[in-house]
Amino acid sequence: MTTASRPPGPDDGFVPPQFEAEEFEGLRVDSSGMPLGPRRVLPLEDEPTTLVARYLFPTERYRGEWKRHWVHLWTPLLIGAAATFLLGYLSGFLARQESASGFTTVAVIVWLGVMGWVAWNVADWYFDRFILTNKRVMVVNGIITRKVAMMPLARVTDMKYEQSPVGRMLNYGTFVLESAGQDQALREVKHLPNPNELYLRVVEEMYEPQAVEARLGKNADPGDDA
Structure with missing residues (x-):
């Protein structure tokens, strides 16, 4: 007579392994494939608005655009x-x-x-945009006279953001970008929303572009990081 096999249990002296919730943080993802956890970056957008698309060249990849926080008004x-x-x-x-x-x-x-x-x-305020691509960061503003300031990501030597107590309560901050050159068209950008998430987005684009491409489900071209 054959005995049916069964999984081991406590009666057999088997103790199942115990896992903490923190060990699963890196395995949880949302519908867009973004990892869930305390250090989450903003989801990636697919297409730029018509306001921004005219300032992008064909070989760069759009990552997102943001209006300044309403406190700017x-x-x-x-x-x-x-x-x-x-x-x-x-x-x-x-x-x-x-x-x-x-x-x-x-x-x-x-x-x-x-x-x-x-x-x-x-x-x-509505036409003022902070833009991120895989090549550069830009600020486009102005209604009659349009101003386009940009800084290549490859030339950014230091980046930080600052939040006042009010900025921490309302979730906005000021970005400060330092470049290898002395003359900088883009250095300080005030009143940007979600500064911590935006900071992680820019840093990831600077240091882990392959991770961004993998999350988008695309294969990065060899010349993109040149």
Whole structure:
């Protein structure tokens, strides 16, 4: 009579190995193939927007673009709110004055000028982008006069980011890039969102480009790192 085989258990003196949760951190991945854990980098984007695509040459690979944190608009929005409050107060005050109709018109014109300035700053914020490719980092800004500043990744000798206490609470920071050359078109970029994740993204692109290509499911061309 044949005895059916069964897996060993505690009755046979077999003790299964015990694993800690931290040992599985490197094995967990999300739907995009990104490892889950405390040091996660931002997911990679596939295609640039039309605003950015015109500044990329065919052989470089797009990694992402970011608008500055909304705190970049704090000053113009605060001025716009203060101007609106002041206009309301002046309108009520001047309405009680019999010969002050001309002052009300002037106040409204000044308010419109302030709100136009606020709208301009919001539009400028929207078109302001920080861009990363496998070759360089760039900042593109300006509405009428466009400014494009860039630094090749191969020339970056030092990079850091700084966060004030408010920046840590709201999750934004300032990036400082140092280059081998003395004249730098791009050195300090303020109010970037998710600075720690963005820092890891840039560092990975600088030192582990093969890992980025593997995560994207692509084979890096031999000439890409030249």
